[in-house]
Amino acid sequence: MEVKLPNRQNSVNANFAYLALERFCHTGKFGEMETQPLPNRLKELREENDMTIEKVAELTGLSVSYVWRLESGARNLSVKNMNLFAHAFKVAPEELLAKREHTxxxxxxxxxxxxxxxxxxxxxxxxxxxxxxxxxxxxxxxxxxxxxxxxxxxxxxxxxxxxxxxxxxxxxxxxxxxxxxxxxxxxxxxxxxxxxxxxxxxxxxxxxxxxxxxxxxxxxxxxxxxxxxxRSGQWRKLSEAARSTLVRKMTAAE
The missing domain is CATH 2.10.109.10 (Umud Fragment, subunit A)
Structure with missing residues (x-):
């Protein structure tokens, strides 16, 4: 099966696209397009590095008010901004995200x-x-x-x-x-x-x-x-029987 990441960002962003997807996708009704705030460690890392919010804004090229909104959880981190903050704090992008259970x-x-x-x-x-x-x-x-x-x-x-x-x-x-x-x-x-x-x-x-x-x-x-x-032809609908079998295999593997 061919799995393709479209070249919509530079190679660094593409490398972290799946990481970001894995860490902060969450459930919700598609029709309502829920956008609930998701936790991050921006404030914690800023304080660990003894930085002011103004300094972080300068290093990332973002406004002070926008950095504050990201820290407070009023806005969610995009892949692009993850890379900016990772560079500013000199950490891997995954270190920006709060630890949470995911499956x-x-x-x-x-x-x-x-x-x-x-x-x-x-x-x-x-x-x-x-x-x-x-x-x-x-x-x-x-x-x-x-x-x-x-x-x-x-x-x-x-x-x-x-x-x-x-x-x-x-x-x-x-x-x-x-x-x-x-x-x-x-x-x-x-x-x-x-x-x-x-x-x-x-x-x-x-x-x-x-x-x-x-x-x-x-x-x-x-x-x-x-x-x-x-790609077309490389996927198939999952029948109820196949889904039950897959769930049993996953449960047994756990």
Whole structure:
């Protein structure tokens, strides 16, 4: 099975993408796009290094108020910011995250289709909180990760119709993926796999594809970076019987 991390960030960010996914994905209803604060050790590490918040802001290039929001848990760490703080504190990125229990399995729920050319409207699918179906993967997927089945081919050659993209249930702000492809849900409920660029009006964004007309001036309710891709034909739906067998194997292994 081919597992691909799209080159949407530099190689350092790509190396830590799975780490970030493993550590701070969490459960929640997809329809509500929950973004609850998640714990980190930024304040603890700053105090251990005898730094002021102003000094940390200077080293990371972030504003003092934004560093404070990250420390307090009002905002969640993105992969990009993890690397900035790791460099400032001279620690590995995983040291920024509070220790917490997490589980991983070889299954991931598919929360519906996402348009890479095709338009997925709110009425196309009625998605229950647990997803439409599950697929089995050849690599461990942390609890809380979600997947979408690609519909259309306007993002070719990177994504094909029938590919599965895995991303974080935890949303990020659109500014963090400007210029890169991302999974998005618009304010009107449409789901797309598109390149995100800033729109003409404040608070709006344009969604672009390689070989389809751009979608201009939309507002986004949810944005997630793509963490891995399973190619069409290299995945299968997990039947109830197969799921029960897999659960028994995992339970026995524990």
């Amino acid at each position: 991983a399995s070889n299954t991931v729920p598919v929360m519906g289709r996402i348009g890479a050319g095709a338009e997925i409207t709110p009425d196309d699918e009625q998605v229950p909180p647990e997803g439409l179906y599950e697929i089995e993967t050849m690599f461990p997927v942390p609890e809380g990760a979600i997947a979408f089945e690609v519909a259309g081919d306007s993002m070719w050659p990177r994504y094909d119709d029938g590919d599965i993209v895995i991303c974080w249930r935890q949303g990020i702000i659109a500014e963090e993926v400007l210029g890169w492809e991302a999974a998005v849900k618009t304010a009107t409920g449409h789901r797309y796999l598109k390149r995100v660029v800033r729109g003409a009006e404040k608070g709006t964004y344009d969604l672009e594809s390689h070989n389809a007309a751009p979608i201009r001036g939309v507002r986004l309710d949810w944005v997630a970076s793509i963490q891995s891709v399973i």
